[in-house]
Amino acid sequence: MTKTIWIVGAGVEAIPGIKLAKKLGLNVIVSDGNPNAPGLKFADKPIITSTYDVEGTVNAAYEYHQNVNHIDGVICIGTDVPLTVASVAEKLNLPGITTETARKCSDKFLMKESLLAGGIPISWFSLVKSVSELRSIISERGSSLVIKPVDSRGARGVIRITESLDLEWAFEYAKSISPTSRVMVEEFLEGQQYSTESIITDEKNITLGFAERNYEFLEELSPYIIENGGQQPAKIDKKDLDSIVKLVEKSSQILGISNAISKGDVVMTKEGPKIIEIAPRLSGGYFSSDQIPLATGVDIIEIAICLSLGEKINKEKLVFRPQNAVAIRYFFPKPGQIISISNIDLFKNESWVHKLDLFFGVGDVLEKITDHTKRCGFVITTGNTRDEAVERAKTVVKNVQISTRQ
Numbered sequence: 001m002t003k004t005i006w007i008v009g010a011g012v013e014a015i016p017g018i019k020l021a022k023k024l025g026l027n028v029i030v031s032d033g034n035p036n037a038p039g040l041k042f043a044d045k046p047i048i049t050s051t052y053d054v055e056g057t058v059n060a061a062y063e064y065h066q067n068v069n070h071i072d073g074v075i076c077i078g079t080d081v082p083l084t085v086a087s088v089a090e091k092l093n094l095p096g097i098t099t100e101t102a103r104k105c106s107d108k109f110l111m112k113e114s115l116l117a118g119g120i121p122i123s124w125f126s127l128v129k130s131v132s133e134l135r136s137i138i139s140e141r142g143s144s145l146v147i148k149p150v151d152s153r154g155a156r157g158v159i160r161i162t163e164s165l166d167l168e169w170a171f172e173y174a175k176s177i178s179p180t181s182r183v184m185v186e187e188f189l190e191g192q193q194y195s196t197e198s199i200i201t202d203e204k205n206i207t208l209g210f211a212e213r214n215y216e217f218l219e220e221l222s223p224y225i226i227e228n229g230g231q232q233p234a235k236i237d238k239k240d241l242d243s244i245v246k247l248v249e250k251s252s253q254i255l256g257i258s259n260a261i262s263k264g265d266v267v268m269t270k271e272g273p274k275i276i277e278i279a280p281r282l283s284g285g286y287f288s289s290d291q292i293p294l295a296t297g298v299d300i301i302e303i304a305i306c307l308s309l310g311e312k313i314n315k316e317k318l319v320f321r322p323q324n325a326v327a328i329r330y331f332f333p334k335p336g337q338i339i340s341i342s343n344i345d346l347f348k349n350e351s352w353v354h355k356l357d358l359f360f361g362v363g364d365v366l367e368k369i370t371d372h373t374k375r376c377g378f379v380i381t382t383g384n385t386r387d388e389a390v391e392r393a394k395t396v397v398k399n400v401q402i403s404t405r406q
Helices: 012-023 038-042 054-067 082-092 099-106 108-117 131-141 167-177 238-254 287-296 300-308 386-399
Strands: 004-008 027-032 045-048 073-076 125-128 145-149 183-187 192-200 205-213 230-232 260-269 272-279 325-330 336-342 353-358 377-383 401-405
Touching: 004 012, 004 054, 004 082, 012 027, 012 038, 012 287, 012 300, 027 038, 027 054, 045 054, 054 082, 073 082, 073 300, 082 099, 099 108, 108 125, 108 183, 108 238, 108 272, 125 131, 131 145, 131 167, 131 183, 145 167, 167 183, 192 238, 192 287, 192 300, 205 238, 205 287, 230 287, 230 386, 238 260, 238 272, 260 300, 287 300, 287 325, 287 353, 287 377, 325 386, 353 386, 377 386
Parallel strands: 004 027, 004 073, 027 045
Antiparallel strands: 125 183, 145 183, 192 205, 192 260, 205 230, 230 325, 260 272, 325 377, 336 401, 353 377
16 A cells, blocks of 8 residues: 655755655655745645644644545655654654654754753853843853854854844844744854764664865854855764764754654864754755765665654665765855856766756845855765865856846
8 A cells, every 4th residue: 555655845955855755656745835835846745834834734734644545654854844743743643753852952942951951062052031131141251152043944043243243133133033032142162063964763873974064154254154065074083973973863862863863963172072953854955865875875865754654774775885075065146136147057067066056047136145045056066085076066166157236
């Protein structure tokens, strides 16, 4: 009998997972609040309901489950909505993390409280309820801090505090991004940041994704904290790598993540690795869909689909087969209306260009980059070495010209 999977989110990064689910012979239901979301056209049944509308998605899934066809699993791919997914799973008695775990991981303050109580090394943090309280914290701890909403996504509302920053603006901006109007401040961690992607099961934990994150434009794009991709394999000694992997896996277990994918953001500080965030979902930024399979030969989205259906994972699917060094870089043209795009065809057919995509075209207006959703395009390159992959990505970004006017 054909199994049915409900995929929450139909953005461009969900498309590989939607196609894979269909290739695996599943009946694929996809929900998204945007009727023009690109992934909906690949669904067997598209459902229009916002990914952030927990109650609406649960009700739609329950109605389908009761009146149309039995749903066997629910998942999100490239979308940060673990609470929506967990709520559907709980209502329909499907495999997945609990809503309690999802709430902890969707609220950065609750997450850090749980990790701190579990003895996990993290950055100093505190809720902040007013500008005067923020000023007091800075007076006591200095300005090496970050202010952020407790419940935002994609670096929205995340601001690095500097001596010249308008603190009232920063507080109100972060507060305006938070759905619950709650703001926190935390220590800015100095050191190399890494992204991890782990399979957390009752039997065994396996970390397949491990990449350096690139913040080379931190000062240029200040006060916003904008990542410019990353690369793997990471330049890191085995001892440090192992310590990060163990920390991520232990953190995942403390938060209650089990039989699921866990995404980790970690900084290697002078004192050792410290956790920034843990999320019970597949990564965005084409990490799960493209970079990990390119680097390891393992399709982690297929593993995630199996977990969501409660199926046992075929051990052959977990065999690490190093393939390529991989890098991703984003385009950062000046804000304004795009008047021309040139040289993109010079690279489209290069064997080492895995994917090259722009989200905007001539005539579109580019906003100032204040979070990751404002980035206008990217390139993923491969190479025999990490440095070769990085240099190839830089070459593409340097030569593809995106001209704008104010």
